[in-house]
Each structure stands twice: as structure tokens, then as C-alpha cells.
């Protein structure tokens with residue numbers, strides 16, 4: 058067809074490339090920035106070459122993450138040359154500018170307007186920009202069938218190894234009705250699983266005194282349990298991440314038993330030894346925690362508890378570490394991630410005496426990983442023969458295989474369920490699967506006819 062000479066010729070909009078580093082929280086920020094840019098009429102570029110400007114959303118949590126961020130900035134400069142830096146490393150604008158004097162702008166975490174403004178300046182929109190191009194649910198970097206839902210920003214704790222509060226400030230919660238509206242849109246757009254994230258999910262609403270808002274004719278408090286209950290009515294699967302072990306966490310367990318929220322709790326305990334927890338400035342009530350985990354399992358036998366631990370924290374003795382190992386043996390957690398302590402610039406832990414030598418850190422890390430892998434293998438083996446609900450992440454019609462996750466598996470951080478004879482399933486659907494085999498991290502099964 059020949060172009061209509063009378064039609065208004067719209068100029069092509071500028072293209073923006075994006076590199077998103079770090080945690081799921083940062084990914085949500087990237088999605089928000091892209092959503093705003095798309096609504097302003099920008100197009101996205103899948104590669105550096107086609108982009109008019111490249112955004113690098115950085116992570117500054119650990120020194121190794123900072124180095125990775127700096128490498129990503131260097132790569133974007135080398136490949137494209139027109140680079141805007143945002144995210145946690147925005148606090149270190151000088152370091153970035155010293156190393157890469159050519160960066161166009163540096164903005165900090167959650168300064169959406171600043172970063173969007175910098176893009177407008179670096180690659181101005183021609184007149185007649187397309188508007189309202191964004192689907193209601195925004196632009197997503199995660200697959201359509203699961204979505205991260207950020208409920209608050211910042212943290213009121215001051216854990217000695219962490220600089221998040223310095224980077225992101227104290228807790229600032231979103232309104233419950235705004236979160237629920239976003240959840241509804243995501244589900245309408247095809248999301249089956251909502252992953253609730255924040256720096257501290259259980260602190261949700263403390264800053265706004267849990268103020269209730271009207272939602273579909275009733276009041277909903279800005280509180281983790283109220284929000285979890287309402288989200289459970291909206292999405293088939295709701296998964297809670299980054300829960301700090303406050304007493305009121307116990308109140309969401311009945312919601313899990315009822316099936317409103319997934320029986321899954323991601324609760325970073327970090328250690329079990331009283332002395333180490335104290336030095337970390339974390340609550341030191343590990344015996345009570347064991348009791349509580351027992352209570353959670355009584356209320357909701359299928360609950361999967363995921364946690365992370367830091368080994369080799371300054372002052373951690375062999376006795377402290379052995380205490381942690383015994384505690385883990387007793388706690389029988391379903392999923393465990395571990396970090397070797399790493400000093401982070403600006404963290405108060407750096408000033409603590411008695412650093413643990415690297416080789417001892419490595420040795421303790423290896424011992425902890427071996428123990429938790431054994432516990433995981435035993436727990437997964439106990440699922441052989443059971444029928445579990447599995448959300449389908451990928452299907453290979455040629456081989457007939459598919460990959461998914463059970464209710465105990467969050468995307469990217471936990472295990473998977475590998476399926477045979479499953480080529481007919483669709484991505485995002487939830488299938489009943491008979492478990493046939495297991496290893497240390499994954500399950501293997503076949504869909505029930």
C-alpha cells in the first residue's frame with residue numbers, strides 16, 4: 058500500500074536501552090521508569106546499538122555489586138556512549154563521574170522524575186509524541202504470568218552489615234488501595250502470581266500509622282495481614298518476600314492455611330547465635346524463633362520457610378557457627394541462601410573487631426551449604442508421590458517438557474519442577490503434577506490427566 062500523502066507523518070520516537078542490575082526491588086523501579094517513558098512516547102531498544110540513550114539502573118548493596126554496576130556502566134559507555142546512571146549507586150555520583158566523565162546524568166534510587174527528566178534532556182521527544190501507549194498494567198520486565206508488587210520503600214532497621222537505610226531512608230509505605238488497584242490491573246493483564254516485595258514487608262504501614270483506605274466499599278488497613286488477605290482475593294497466587302520476624306507475622310499463617318496466600322515465608326534470619334545477632338543489630342530470640350516455626354507448621358503443615366544467612370560476620374567464633382549449624386538442623390528450613398560477610402562501604406559492621414579470615418569464611422560457607430543442601434534433598438524427597446500445584450514458567454512443545462514451580466518455589470531464587478509429557482500446558486497456567494523424583498533443589502513430575 059502506498060503511503061497517504063495527506064496523512065500526518067509522525068517522527069519516530071527516540072529509543073531507550075535499559076540495563077537493570079540488583080534485586081527484584083530494583084527491577085520494579087526499572088519497570089516503573091520504563092512505564093513512564095513508554096507513556097511519554099519513548100520506544101525501548103533491546104540492544105545498545107539501536108538506543109539513543111542507555112539507562113543503567115545500578116545496585117550498590119555490596120562492594121561486589123558496585124563493581125558489577127561500574128562494569129555495566131563501562132560497557133554501556135563503550136557500546137553506546139550516551140549513558141544515564143540511576144539506582145542505589147546514584148549516591149556515589151562522584152565515584153561514577155571520576156571513572157566515567159562522559160556519563161550524561163546520575164540520579165539516585167526512586168528519583169523517577171529525575172531520571173525521566175534526564176532522558177527527556179538527553180533524547181528529547183519530537184513533537185507529536187504518541188501518548189497512552191502503555192497497557193494498564195504498565196511495562197513489565199518479568200514474564201507476564203508473575204509480577205513483583207512493591208508495597209513500601211526503605212527500612213527502619215539498622216542492621217550493621219547493611220547500608221540500605223542510608224541509601225533508601227526509613228520506611229515509606231504505599232497506600233493500600235493503590236497497591237490493590239495495581240494488583241487488580243496486573244491480574245487483568247495476565248498475572249497469576251504476585252510477589253510482594255519491600256525492604257521489610259512486615260513493617261508495611263508503620264509510617265502511615267496503618268491508616269485505612271476505602272477499597273471496593275470496605276476499609277482496608279495499611280497492614281501486612283489486611284493487605285495479604287485482600288491480595289489473596291485478587292490473585293491466584295500471592296507470595297510474601299522479605300518478612301522481618303515480628304510477632305504479628307504469626308497472623309498471616311492462618312491466611313496461608315486457608316489458601317488465600319501461598320504457604321511460603323521468605324524471612325531472612327541472618328544468623329542464630331545470640332552474640333552474632335546482637336553484633337548484627339538483629340533481634341536475638343532464636344529459641345523463640347524455633348518455637349514459632351514449629352507453631353507455623355502446626356497451623357499450616359505445608360508452609361515452606363525460606364531464609365538467608367550471613368557467615369563469617371566479624372567476631373563469629375567456631376562456637377557461634379556450630380550453634381547456627383545445630384539451629385539449622387533443628388529448624389529444617391526448606392530453602393536457604395547464604396552470603397559470606399563482605400564489608401560494604403559505609404556499613405557500621407566494618408568497624409567491628411575480629412574479622413573472620415577468608416579461608417575460614419569459605420570453609421564455614423561450604424559446611425553450611427552442604428548441610429542445607431542435605432536438608433533440602435530430604436525435604437524434597439518426601440514430596441515424591443504427592444500431587445502438587447505447579448505454575449508453568451516455560452513449555453517446550455518439541456520435547457514435550459515444561460518447567461514450573463511449586464508453591465514452595467519463588468522464581469529465580471528457589472528450585473523448579475521439571476515436567477515430562479507436558480507440551481500441552483500453557484505458560485502461566487497452574488497444573489496438578491504428580492512428583493516422581495527429586496534432587497537437592499528440584500522436583501521432577503508429570504501432569505495429572
Ligand code: SF4
Nearest residue numbers: 212214216219221256
Ligand atoms: S532489615 Fe534488611 S534492609 Fe533493613 S537494615 Fe536490615 S538488612 Fe538492611
